[in-house]
Amino acid sequence: RKEVEQDPGPFNVPEGATVAFNCTYSNSASQSFFWYRQDCRKEPKLLMSVYSSGNEDGRFTAQLNRASQYISLLIRDSKLSDSATYLCAVNWKGSNYQLIWGAGTKLIIKP
Amino acid sequence: DADVTQTPRNRITKTGKRIMLECSQTKGHDRMYWYRQDPGLGLRLIYYSFDVKDINKGEISDGYSVSRQAQAKFSLSLESAIPNQTALYFCATSVGTGNSYEQYFGPGTRLTVT
Numbered sequence: 001r002k003e004v005e006q007d008p009g010p011f012n013v014p015e016g017a018t019v020a021f022n023c024t025y026s027n028s029a030s031q032s033f034f035w036y037r038q039d040c041r042k043e044p045k046l047l048m049s050v051y052s053s054g055n056e057d058g059r060f061t062a063q064l065n066r067a068s069q070y071i072s073l074l075i076r077d078s079k080l081s082d083s084a085t086y087l088c089a090v091n092w093k094g095s096n097y098q099l100i101w102g103a104g105t106k107l108i109i110k111p
Numbered sequence: 112d113a114d115v116t117q118t119p120r121n122r123i124t125k126t127g128k129r130i131m132l133e134c135s136q137t138k139g140h141d142r143m144y145w146y147r148q149d150p151g152l153g154l155r156l157i158y159y160s161f162d163v164k165d166i167n168k169g170e171i172s173d174g175y176s177v178s179r180q181a182q183a184k185f186s187l188s189l190e191s192a193i194p195n196q197t198a199l200y201f202c203a204t205s206v207g208t209g210n211s212y213e214q215y216f217g218p219g220t221r222l223t224v225t
Binding site: 008032034041042043044045046049087089091096097098099101102103104 | 144151152153154156159161167199201205211212213214215216217218219221
């Protein structure tokens with residue numbers, strides 16, 4: 001089993017819809033969690049850190065479920081510009097706090 | 112100006128050639144990383160460095176070497192390039208203290224080995 005897993009998609013979603021995807025992690029000692037966005041052939045960019053209490057930034061909401069060992073990303077009122085690949089990343093003390101990456105979920109927003 | 116820069120941005124080279132990819136950062140971060148990305152495989156860590164005197168192998172270090180010339184500079188070398196090293200290469204940085212350790216990426220180098 002991979003340490004961090006994501007559904008590769010693609011998720012094809014009409015503009016304006018709400019979409020959610022999850023990222024599961026295997027190490028229960030994981031400490032920090034992140035969502036990154038990557039556009040085609042570009043570098044990953046930090047979208048959100050994920051806090052225990054959950055956090056929201058505009059149309060984006062990230063949540064952490066420690067009991068089931070996953071994080072989620074919810075995008076409301078999706079825009080064409082949200083089309084991208086969304087990567088999750090996790091770290092823990094035993095990994096020297098390196099980020100362990102999921103392979104990404106591709107999101108395509110259709111007009 | 113970009114906080115993390117990579118040169119070159121694109122490179123085509125022949126099998127057996129030595130090539131160096133360079134990374135510079137102005138973020139003042141202690142930690143630097145080299146990744147490669149292949150379609151469908153996600154990011155794979157090649158080497159990472161916690162400071163100038165600390166270099167560590169990642170999951171796919173064979174065929175690569177690195178040099179941390181200064182806090183701000185971290186270079187990746189392919190001693191004898193082979194076609195399966197064709198990939199998109201990213202440099203990244205992070206802080207070395209605290210609880211977060213989120214990483215910040217350079218724009219990438221697209222390397223093709225023919």
